[in-house]
Amino acid sequence: MGINLSANKVLASIPYLLEGVGITLKITALALLLGTLLGIVLAIIRVYGSGVFRQFAIVYSRLIRSLPLLVILFMLYFLGSEIIDIPAFWAIILALALHTAAYQSEIFRGAIQSISKGQMEAALALGMSKYQGIFSVILPQALRRAIPYWANEATIVLKDSSLAYALGVTELMRRGEYVSARTSQPLLTYIVVGLIYLILTYAFTKSMARVESKVRIPGLER
Amino acid sequence: MAKPILRVENVYKKFKDTEVLKGLSLTVYEGEVVVIIGPSGTGKSTLLRCINRLTEPDSGDIYLEEQKIEPGKSNLSYIRQQIGMVFQDFNLFNHLTALQNVAVGPIKVKKMEKNKAMELAMKELERVGMAEKAGNYPAELSGGQKQRVAIARALAMDPKIMLFDEPTSALDPELIGEVLEVMKDLANAGMTMMVVSHEMGFAREAADRIVFLEDGVVAEMGSPEKIFNNPEKERTREFISKIARLNNGCKDQEVL
Known part of the structure; x- marks a missing residue:
């Protein structure tokens, strides 16, 4: 009887949890936007850049990929509290963006390098600048090729946004914690939270698959 | 001489x-x-x-x-x-149609107006007998067709x-x-x-x-x-x- 009652309480909290989904999605979308832009720029520097810039891109990727996301998050947050005040909401977005940018730079680098050298040569032979070759010829092909790998990385960002709970941002995971405490039903609560993440990830993966087939180049394999 | x-x-x-x-x-x-x-x-x-x-x-x-x-x-x-260049393995831009492949040089490099460039590209494709395939992507063409489009692409720049x-x-x-x-x-x-x-x-x-x-x-x-x-x-x-x-x-x- 008592268990049933508190189980009902968990179900009754679903609208409260769903409000957290809004924040989760906002964090994910902003982190992905920043992280993807930075990732593409780093990849371009890595492949076409030279000297210090190229070295920086390599070191950045190596350094960030060897740090736990939680450590990056806390460093940003406490750096924030000591120097400039970074609100928790932006700390998690920045941490996720900096983190995913490193992984994405590897994804985009691979995609760029998979485009045959002849494509750039043909662009240069027409009189295009290297810059025009990158943006008009290489990236349109490389980005298409990167979609499935990028989509996978994006779902990781979505799930990693749950680390925001550690800073008290009331996204999905944090709200799950509240509901769990209030109802004394941690298992059921986290099953519900888990299901919501599952639905989000599934919907995202499905729609990315649709995007991938929509932009597929006719006749071209892969 | x-x-x-x-x-x-x-x-x-x-x-x-x-x-x-x-x-x-x-x-x-x-x-x-x-x-x-x-x-x-x-x-x-x-x-x-x-x-x-x-x-x-x-x-x-x-x-x-x-x-x-x-x-x-x-x-x-x-x-x-x-200087027009035609490569052994064509190097057509895979993400562009035959027509776009020929037009992209004049558009990006010579800053030609898009409509004009498309018209010019169509003429060059006709010249190499590829007008019918203007809307096809390179991967949909045979090797010989690809090379003809590649020649048209080089010609569109009006090389010496x-x-x-x-x-x-x-x-x-x-x-x-x-x-x-x-x-x-x-x-x-x-x-x-x-x-x-x-x-x-x-x-x-x-x-x-x-x-x-x-x-x-x-x-x-x-x-x-x-x-x-x-x-x-x-x-x-x-x-x-x-x-x-x-x-x-x-x-x-x-x-x-």
């Missing part, structure tokens, strides 16, 4: 320890079709790539008309616009000279003819062309001059009749007869 379009003077190029071009000099005159032949590894492709600076020569001078081609000093993009780097080497035998036809039409229309190719039929019919490259320098050159029938050097004779045997082999197969 016709005026020189391209002058290559004493060009050297080394890759690692291998010296590929060893002081090569060659002049191409307006409207002339020069076919370059020679054993593999003698620097035929390297020569073409040095001309538009896809490969940087170690030393020597190259002039397009009166302009010296010097990266950093001369405007490389402007020079390259005037066209460089062909083994344009039929990657093609199935039955597709070679359509590409050679387009090239012959171009030659007849007065285009200045430099062609690296072992298509002897094409060389006989279309070439004004055959250049036999060996060991990084011009070993012998002359009219097709002279080079094919009466070469001065033994090496040239050997090479020609070797190629002729191969060509005849192909023709026999076609007849069968």
